[in-house]
């Protein structure tokens with residue numbers, strides 16, 4: 001199966017070049033730009049400060065680079081994906097999930113995340129706790145990234161040459177940062193480096209007081225509202241590796257150090273005066289190099305509201321992961337244009353629509369791309385990027401069978417897709433628990449004897465016909481007898497279920513067996 005998939009992917013990639021750019025999925029457009037501008041093997045980097053639980057917005061930060069990696073690999077190119085866990089950043093607030101550990105954690109405010117203890121004791125630090133959680137989520141979604149703990153890169157001295165360069169050219173660097181961040185001038189205590197206080201361990205509260213190219217003096221006396229410095233004054237060499245670069249310099253430095261071909265960021269980093277502008281300035285004016293390719297992506301909204309890392313909004317990733325297979329969530333996030341804001345509103349109607357859209361897109365794999373509409377080509381690419389597991393039976397049909405046959409063993413037998421049903425059963429059980437089964441699919445089969453037109457209709461129904469033919473037969477019969485089709489559907493549901501609505505009738509009668517239903521109602 002995997003080989004077949006690879007062949008299909010290759011075949012599709014070959015024709016990509018012939019398609020005009022506008023009809024390409026964003027992953028294909030970016031892959032094309034990478035091939036044109038960068039050198040193989042390509043490096044896609046991304047990074048995140050793991051200071052709280054993942055939400056759907058952070059999920060995109062893992063998935064987009066993976067999409068570009070896959071798009072490059074589909075063209076037979078070599079690509080690596082580094083995910084930077086930015087855990088040298090200061091711990092600046094207790095996330096709501098850790099509210100109960102507040103008293104343990106608060107004394108550590110202002111320290112680097114990799115130094116703050118993990119109150120659950122599961123990992124080595126607070127930063128690694130959420131990094132590990134992110135890694136597990138990546139695994140669930142088939143993301144193949146190499147995780148880089150940035151504190152370890154600092155510890156081996158990899159950033160020393162950048163720190164030295166920035167300190168040597170401090171005035172020029174300050175001018176570039178101020179100009180590109182649309183500030184007249186930077187605060188007097190601004191420095192390219194942020195020392196870690198040797199006495200209290202904080203990084204948020206220190207400032208450099210004087211420096212040479214190799215060493216610096218600092219004071220730990222800043223008040224950053226959530227914590228205060230201890231008053232210590234110290235001196236260190238760059239080669240002691242007890243500093244981190246200022247964010248606006250840290251970001252371009254990691255890309256230069258890793259040799260990044262492409263890295264994305266949210267639109268907030270890409271506004272005028274945002275950190276991407278500084279990155280371009282640092283590459284051109286300080287490193288004297290061409291910058292990597294950048295791309296920006298929109299926000300993820302939940303029922304119209306922005307997600308917040310500290311508070312979270314609505315349904316979290318872990319809840320959504322219980323309700324939907326990973327491939328459907330990926331498809332939902334990877335299909336839209338990158339810069340579009342994605343609004344997630346997980347009602348059962350919306351989730352069923354998504355699942356149907358996804359399964360339809362999977363069915364396009366292997367079809368002739370040339371004759372597809374632009375929209376379908378993009379759906380096809382999103383499906384290729386999303387696919388991990390496979391199932392044949394439509395999600396809604398599994399819900400229908402579940403209601404009809406009860407046990408999963410019977411559902412598997414009747415659907416003739418045992419593996420697919422087994423895979424989906426966990427999700428459908430969650431739908432049952434959470435009350436997401438649509439009302440039409442919550443029913444009991446209690447047939448009555450048919451009379452009049454209904455009797456005539458069932459008599460006319462032939463055994464062994466397909467769901468769509470049953471559906472059409474209802475319409476045709478209603479039309480021929482001058483009955484509103486909607487009313488006729490209603491009376492059939494009343495006859496079989498004792499209510500006005502039910503599952504899609506064609507599928508339902510087909511699943512029950514036309515001959516059985518006829519026996520029951522005639």
Ligand SMILES: [Zn+2]
Pocket residue numbers: 197198199200201202220229230231232
């Ligand atoms: Zn201190």
